[in-house]
Amino acid sequence: MLFALDARSLVNALELAVETTPPKISGTIHITLAVAEESIQQRAVLYKTKIMAYSDFNDLPSVINQFKLELIQETPQLFSDAPPIQPSNLLNEILKRNATRVVLELRSEKEKSERIISPILTELQEISSTPINVFSGETFNVDKSSGLTGVCDFLISKSPISITIVKPVITVVEAKKSDLALGLPQCIAEMVAANKFNKDMQQVFGVVTTATQWTFLSLRNNAVTIDPTIYLFPPVDKILGILMAMVTSTNDEA
Numbered sequence: 001m002l003f004a005l006d007a008r009s010l011v012n013a014l015e016l017a018v019e020t021t022p023p024k025i026s027g028t029i030h031i032t033l034a035v036a037e038e039s040i041q042q043r044a045v046l047y048k049t050k051i052m053a054y055s056d057f058n059d060l061p062s063v064i065n066q067f068k069l070e071l072i073q074e075t076p077q078l079f080s081d082a083p084p085i086q087p088s089n090l091l092n093e094i095l096k097r098n099a100t101r102v103v104l105e106l107r108s109e110k111e112k113s114e115r116i117i118s119p120i121l122t123e124l125q126e127i128s129s130t131p132i133n134v135f136s137g138e139t140f141n142v143d144k145s146s147g148l149t150g151v152c153d154f155l156i157s158k159s160p161i162s163i164t165i166v167k168p169v170i171t172v173v174e175a176k177k178s179d180l181a182l183g184l185p186q187c188i189a190e191m192v193a194a195n196k197f198n199k200d201m202q203q204v205f206g207v208v209t210t211a212t213q214w215t216f217l218s219l220r221n222n223a224v225t226i227d228p229t230i231y232l233f234p235p236v237d238k239i240l241g242i243l244m245a246m247v248t249s250t251n252d253e254a
Helices: 007-020 033-048 060-066 089-098 101-106 109-127 180-198 237-249
Strands: 070-073 133-139 151-157 169-175 203-209 213-220 223-226
Touching: 060 070, 060 180, 089 109, 101 109, 109 133, 109 151, 109 169, 109 237, 169 180, 169 237, 180 203, 180 213, 180 223, 203 237, 213 237
Parallel strands: 070 223, 169 203
Antiparallel strands: 133 151, 151 169, 203 213, 213 223
């Protein structure tokens, strides 16, 4: 039985055995063959019953079908009327320093988030006349039975409370290294989670970005709208304008 496992599964099973076997008086933990085999079986059960998370949503038709959504690709563009907002001198300097070719084209989504996306969202928070808070890398568990659990890259809540996420969550942001399409199913799942979390709010927005490319989404009732326009960075003024439009367009619903 032991030899039928790959190395990683065997290590995981042994770790489980160590965690669940009480030590002797001397402090040592003795793993017998019977204990090891039982841990392997438990590990197999845990694997089979693994709860889905946002990162497991990687197919657009599947997420649309699972949550019984209607997919709309709107023309004209969803945010075509959003006026651009000129960035502050500070944001311009930060982006000028951070937006190197290496960062924009070669680095991980984490570094892009820290160097490009986070400063833009911070600027949004600072210039918004409506109190909002930006949460980065927060666990957002809403409905485990539907797979609506896990960590979101960024969440924007329309609330002055910053110590924890409170409703309404108006926007979720999913960062990807290079392929926007890969982020769409995950972003939609996070939007559905935000909609469930809010309960009494009708509209939630989504953003998928590689730092150089930005696409925007809307979820109202069961209709998901994907803006067909891909907005490029630089410049940042139109992106800031669209993000602000998300804040102002939910003022009557919050």
